[in-house]
Amino acid sequence: MNLGRTKGGPAAPPRQGAALAALAAAQFTVMLATSIVNVALPQIRSGVGLSDGGTTWVVNAYGLAFGALLLAGGRAGDLLGRRRVLLAGLAVFAGASLAAGLAGSPGLLIAARAVQGVGAAAVAPAALALAMNLFPSGPGRGRALGVWGAVSGAGGAGGVLLGGVLTQAWGWPWVFHAVALGTVLVLLAVATLVPRAADRGSGRFDLLGTVTVTLALTCLVWGLTTARGAGWT
Template sequence: MNVARTQTKQAPRRAPRPGAVLAALAAAQFTVMLATSIVNVALPQIRAGAGLSDGGTTWVVNAYGLAFGALLLAGGRAADLLGRHRVLIAGLALFAAASLSAGLATAADVLIAARAVQGLAAAAIAPAALALTMDQFPSGPGRGKALGVWGAVSGAGGAGGVLLGGVLTQAWGWPWVFHAVALGAALVLAAVAVLVPHAAGRGAGRGVGRFDLLGTATVTLALTCLVWSLTTARGAGWTDGRVLGALGAAAVLLAAFAVLERRRPHALIPPRLLTTGQVAAGNLLMALLGSVWIALFFFLPLYQQQVLGSSPLVTGAGQLPLAGANMLGATLAPRISRRIGGPVTVTAALLTEAAGLMWLSRISAHGSYLADLLGPSILIGLGLSIAFVQLTALAVNGVPREDAGLAGGLVNTTRQIGGAIGLAALATLAGSVTARASTRQPPLEALTAGYRTVFTVAAAVLLTTALLALLLTHRTGPRTATPSTGPASGPRPA
């Protein structure tokens, strides 16, 4: 009996299947993306329930994006140095607590503060989860499939957030938008703790002393000033003294960061990272894609509610075709890239998304979902997901294991900062076009004119991005951007 018990105690624990590990990590990414868009449909109800002003309502969105974008690099480096598994677990726990606090908030400042803490936690979750995925799936077809799943859940999180936000707001009220995210984060935390091997999440293991505190503080403050100025410019205008001052401070701090990083032995962004593979090209292209991506999920629900008069529930349901196309495209992306090569795949994907946005630029004040939105949504979903998978692969393939968390943080940062810049610029553009049109057109016509302009400019940005992708990704051969190729960088013994 004792022998049997001893043998039972010593029996090795069966390792979770790779698919289960990927599902847990992808769920963490889905949760982060869900929190980005789930509040969009509920903003009118949140404003009334929490007593927010116009500016305060904007900061329900901006507080999350500001903290998320500014702290991603720090989160990625912390994951590399402190352990990716440990940082992911801590981030999910903080994310769940902040989400619950946001749902319970009855004052505007408490709600906005909780959203900022959500963003801080997301900045730890996203790079750690991506680095763990790269650890679990070495370069090859397995990594291509993993990145396909990653792209699917990222896009589905954005579209699913609009849908879920509409359902919850209409059924139980706006607090459940945050309660649902809190419950989801808690479930993901449990899945990660059980399914993701702890040893695979260890970083470089060389101690906290190697963390570049000065560089981290400088770039975080620079990104905070940049994102704050861009989001504030939407309401205050580009000539506002605070906006100009923050932009100037961001420029000075970024210049100081560049000088510091050249001189520090353990820089936050080691120069070697930007010269590895096509990391620099991948991040530039991802920033341009992000400038359109985040704006799309902001303006599309507004058009449906403000112009077409759709309810929150109908608006959310209208995102289902886009989410479905997104998941399909992300699943097919690795297979397509193996057949025709990475550069052609990413260029075609960007052109497909641009075509969908050009179609959207023909919307009217008297349109309908079926005639004006369904077809463009499918094209955009397919193009967006394939481009995202390819550009993520471009930005992380070939990166040494000790820098994987930082590479994941960098590509998430460029997408988030690109999104902040794009959203601020396009919102300002839409507002100015609407203001001019309102002097000679009915209100709905004027609103629609602003949205048409936004979609036209977004299409032009993607056309430029497609041209750059064709030029930059062809430099090292026809298949550089393919997720299933590249130097082996699989998991090493911890």
């Protein structure tokens, strides 16, 4: 019996599948952080002393930094090496998550959420690019993209459920502590399972172009995140 094939075609080698699982876990963590605070917002507000506007920015600071820096994070991965940028992004993400759980003032909490978004902007494009490098064009890549889409959706939906459970069981700081712990585990999995590769591109970092695009995206994401508060939706 040939264990290397399945009814749907060739199966991914075990090492390849494990690397994809680690990269998908990184994407899951990024998406989880977008929604895990939603249920806990009333407890976060009373625990830190947030105003109405400050409570909104617990969510918006993450989305603004993530969306505005996404292209810059992808370019950094192209130039510096995607695996290196992914590991650095996960480390920043974990540290910011821990800082958010320990924050005792509104300013520190919102700043930590913004730094979380910076880490996510490095993690998401690097993880996707590494996943695509694992699979050549064909059915294998299609299945990998299917896994990616499912994991992204599960992260957003699971954050709401997990946020409620953690808040009720141990309090709102554990919404962030759990993300920090999970991110450390993902970092270790990526460092162990994702192979090193010569994935650094040639060229230079276009600082002017990066700043221009980042400012444009910042304005766009700012408008989208503040539209609700302005009564547009």
